Amino acid sequence: MDEVSRQLRWERRTELPLAFASLVFLAMYAVLVLAQDLPTVWRDLCTAMLAAAWVLFAADYGVRWRLSGQRLRFVRTHKLDSVVVLLPLLRPLRVVKVYEAVQRRRGQPRLSLYARVITYAGMTTVLLGFACALAVYDRERGAPGTDMHTFGDALWWAASTLTTVGYGDVVPVTTGGRVIAVGLMGCGLALLGAVTGSFSSWLVQVFSREDDERPSGG
Structure with missing residues (x-):
């Protein structure tokens, strides 16, 4: 039970920063794809931000895996999270969960x-x-x-x-x-x-x- 509460506390603390990071990831990827004539220094900066965001996603997955105490069962019970680590472009899909989290924090009805x-x-x-x-x-x-x-x-x-x-x-x-x-x-x-x-x-x-x-x- 203590492991579950620690995992929930971690998720509540990190959901908004990670949601912002996922939108940054999508934006940087869009810049790299659409702005073909972008100077090399800016392309390198976008690539570095993509890599940094992915490291954050992987670290978050690892921490939640550790806190859950489920070992390999965590992969089966968190399929979207597991896929997102391999395909980080899908990470913004988790943003849909943030809407309700913000509502809860503001005391608004679901x-x-x-x-x-x-x-x-x-x-x-x-x-x-x-x-x-x-x-x-x-x-x-x-x-x-x-x-x-x-x-x-x-x-x-x-x-x-x-x-x-x-x-x-x-x-x-x-x-x-x-x-x-x-x-x-x-x-x-x-x-x-x-x-x-x-x-x-x-x-x-x-x-x-x-x-x-x-x-x-x-």
Whole structure:
């Protein structure tokens, strides 16, 4: 029990600084991908900030692993955290947890379950779409036979993939780009299912409440 409380205290102390570091990581990666004519000194600075942020993420993972006392079971029970250490570009997805933490600290009431699902899904969609667009554009730009000539093309591809529309006018041609595409397709289906299921459940609840409040005839 003491290990659990120490882990919770650590997470509460570090969630906001690490959320800021994750946004810095995403911003620095975006600069490196989009600003190709950036002077060498600035590119080195961005790379150093990326490395420093990743060291923070890895150190946080190691500390929480140690405090949990779960050993290898920690990896299974914290799948997103484990993946993020290997793919730090996904770290900003943890920012969605900070919103509710800030609400708790300010003493504000929590959103309803349905509002939280839609809010988290919306924030996750924006962050995931932007991150994947950057990663795919970094790999597709200049590849033989590519349809992704600008970052706008990459954003269009990410939007159509996340929404499961898939027009097919812009598709990745590199192996790395296709691996990212498969992951984004799976996330898009999961997010769409979560939002649709939550909205449907909310509608059923509303209609059921209206039926209960309707006076019976007779």
